[in-house]
Amino acid sequence: MNPVSSSPLFKQAALVAGEWLARSASGATFQVCDPFDGKTIATLPDLGLEETSRAIDAAARVQPEWAKRTAKERAGVLKRWFDLVIANADDLATILTAEQGKPLGEAKSEIISNAAYLEWFAEEAKRIEGEIIPGAHPSQRILVLKQPIGVCAAITPWNFPNGMITRKVGPALAAGCTVVLKPSELTPLSALALAALAEEAGVPKCAFSVITTTDAKSFGLEVTKNPTVAKITFTGSTPVGRWLMREGADTIKRFSLELGGNAPFIVFDDADLDAASDGALVSKFRNAGQTCVCANRIYVQQGVVEAFTEKLLSRVSTLKLGRGTEAGVTMGPLIDGRAVAKMEAHLADATAKGAKILSGGRRSSLGPTLFEPTVLSGVTQDMIVTREETFAPLAPIIAFRDEADVIAMANASEFGLAAYFYARDMRRIFNVAEALQSGMVGVNNGALANEMAPFGGIKQSGLGREGSHHGIEGYLELKYVALGGL
Numbered sequence: 001m002n003p004v005s006s007s008p009l010f011k012q013a014a015l016v017a018g019e020w021l022a023r024s025a026s027g028a029t030f031q032v033c034d035p036f037d038g039k040t041i042a043t044l045p046d047l048g049l050e051e052t053s054r055a056i057d058a059a060a061r062v063q064p065e066w067a068k069r070t071a072k073e074r075a076g077v078l079k080r081w082f083d084l085v086i087a088n089a090d091d092l093a094t095i096l097t098a099e100q101g102k103p104l105g106e107a108k109s110e111i112i113s114n115a116a117y118l119e120w121f122a123e124e125a126k127r128i129e130g131e132i133i134p135g136a137h138p139s140q141r142i143l144v145l146k147q148p149i150g151v152c153a154a155i156t157p158w159n160f161p162n163g164m165i166t167r168k169v170g171p172a173l174a175a176g177c178t179v180v181l182k183p184s185e186l187t188p189l190s191a192l193a194l195a196a197l198a199e200e201a202g203v204p205k206c207a208f209s210v211i212t213t214t215d216a217k218s219f220g221l222e223v224t225k226n227p228t229v230a231k232i233t234f235t236g237s238t239p240v241g242r243w244l245m246r247e248g249a250d251t252i253k254r255f256s257l258e259l260g261g262n263a264p265f266i267v268f269d270d271a272d273l274d275a276a277s278d279g280a281l282v283s284k285f286r287n288a289g290q291t292c293v294c295a296n297r298i299y300v301q302q303g304v305v306e307a308f309t310e311k312l313l314s315r316v317s318t319l320k321l322g323r324g325t326e327a328g329v330t331m332g333p334l335i336d337g338r339a340v341a342k343m344e345a346h347l348a349d350a351t352a353k354g355a356k357i358l359s360g361g362r363r364s365s366l367g368p369t370l371f372e373p374t375v376l377s378g379v380t381q382d383m384i385v386t387r388e389e390t391f392a393p394l395a396p397i398i399a400f401r402d403e404a405d406v407i408a409m410a411n412a413s414e415f416g417l418a419a420y421f422y423a424r425d426m427r428r429i430f431n432v433a434e435a436l437q438s439g440m441v442g443v444n445n446g447a448l449a450n451e452m453a454p455f456g457g458i459k460q461s462g463l464g465r466e467g468s469h470h471g472i473e474g475y476l477e478l479k480y481v482a483l484g485g486l
């Protein structure tokens with residue numbers, strides 16, 4: 001028996017308004033495939049407007065009751081959900097790797113580190129505090145209440161199919177909101193498994209629905225136009241985020257947007273080159289480079305380019321390409337053929353303009369979506385790879401002269417999600433950290449995400465933050481009560 005389908009968390013049904021639906025109203029279905037070999041691992045109902053609007057109406061019906069629960073009660077449900085995710089992490093990882101392809105170790109790390117958002121927001125639920133402000137007159141008081149926004153639509157991507165959900169549903173439920181989620185059609189099984197555990201944890205029926213559909217645009221049109229939906233929380237590409245904002249403008253939707261990135265990874269000549277090459281390996285090649293905050297361009301100061309490149313190449317040579325379930329594999333497949341084509345387009349553009357392939361540079365014989373980890377030297381700012389998110393295992397090395405030179409190149413992007421640099425001089429560290437146009441900056445650190453920090457971008461990388469005490473604000477509205485006659 002397929003190890004995925006043997007898990008009780010393996011669902012071939014969508015959770016809509018408290019019911020598990022194995023069939024859609026239209027009878028349409030779609031396949032979920034293993035990105036390693038394209039084989040079908042599940043068949044799901046391809047839901048449409050009927051199910052989406054039913055889920056929205058049900059979410060609206062139960063939201064007031066959920067919001068009336070005490071913060072402690074909501075916290076208790078979230079904490080139980082956290083405990084269940086941790087207890088079922090192996091099953092969840094098997095499902096995640098089957099549909100997304102990443103190595104099991106990475107899948108489990110995604111699940112554990114992002115379950116922490118459920119635990120974090122269970123605690124934050126109890127810290128949703130208002131204010132009492134002295135009034136404009138002795139007989140008055142000013143009250144500021146924080147109240148849940150209401151029904152939220154969540155839309156999530158395929159690259160972290162488990163973690164992107166807990167970062168949204170956790171704070172939403174903590175605040176007293178209800179959620180209708182559309183996961184990526186490429187990786188819906190992780191969402192369904194999480195929903196099964198949420199149900200077991202005591203999340204009320206109808207408070208959290210999962211719509212499985214290949215018609216993302218119709219879902220987008222419904223949630224942006226339906227006045228019952230108060231908020232849209234989206235993680236995905238900038239073009240889709242931009243489209244949702246445009247469509248949501250008619251009903252002044254609230255938005256949280258976690259969008260595309262183009263992270264500069266900068267190595268100064270006073271850096272610890274071993275630490276920098278370790279950090280570059282993690283930041284660039286985790287999830288085969290299919291990560292919003294991954295190093296998309298690597299800038300190395302002229303005096304240390306050769307030494308750093310040698311260290312990076314030796315680390316890249318230790319990566320083991322293969323199926324995510326295979327022991328020892330540290331890099332899995334890209335999600336599909338389009339992703340391979342984008343990698344090859346960026347590579348062709350760079351080499352045509354003079355870049356040199358130092359390692360990799362071709363598809364692997366292990367499978368149609370596996371691409372060898374690739375390091376390029378002699379990359380220049382006119383190459384596409386410095387402007388667009390490659391979202392693949394391509395490490396382009398660009399030499400730079402000094403701080404002013406590299407800050408100008410790093411900031412020459414419409415994106416501003418993550419940036420990294422390695423240096424030891426404290427004046428340089430403060431100067432560069434403050435000058436980089438990015439929502440998040442890793443200094444001598446190649447891994448940013450954790451539940452205690454405000455994760456998110458500036459410019460066209462997004463709106464709002466996920467995680468930290470800031471992360472719940474996006475699910476609350478302020479109400480000013482002018483109390484007179486006292």
Ligand SMILES: NC(=O)c1ccc[n+]([C@@H]2O[C@H](COP(=O)([O-])OP(=O)(O)OC[C@H]3O[C@@H](n4cnc5c(N)ncnc54)[C@H](O)[C@@H]3O)[C@@H](O)[C@H]2O)c1
Binds near residue numbers: 216
């Ligand atoms: N900033 C972050 O935290 C973060 C995290 C993960 C991924 N991302 C970004 O996501 C992108 C990769 O993910 P992707 O390929 O799934 O992105 P995508 O934008 O193609 O899809 C993301 C989600 O949006 C849905 N979608 C697509 N078109 C839609 C529409 N018209 N209306 C409603 N929903 C629609 C998809 O079905 C999917 O569920 C990259 O750009 C990456 O940087 C950002």
Ligand SMILES: O=C[C@H](O)CS(=O)(=O)O
Binds near residue numbers: 159292
């Ligand atoms: O790609 C998106 C994720 O947000 C990456 S991370 O897990 O937050 O580093």
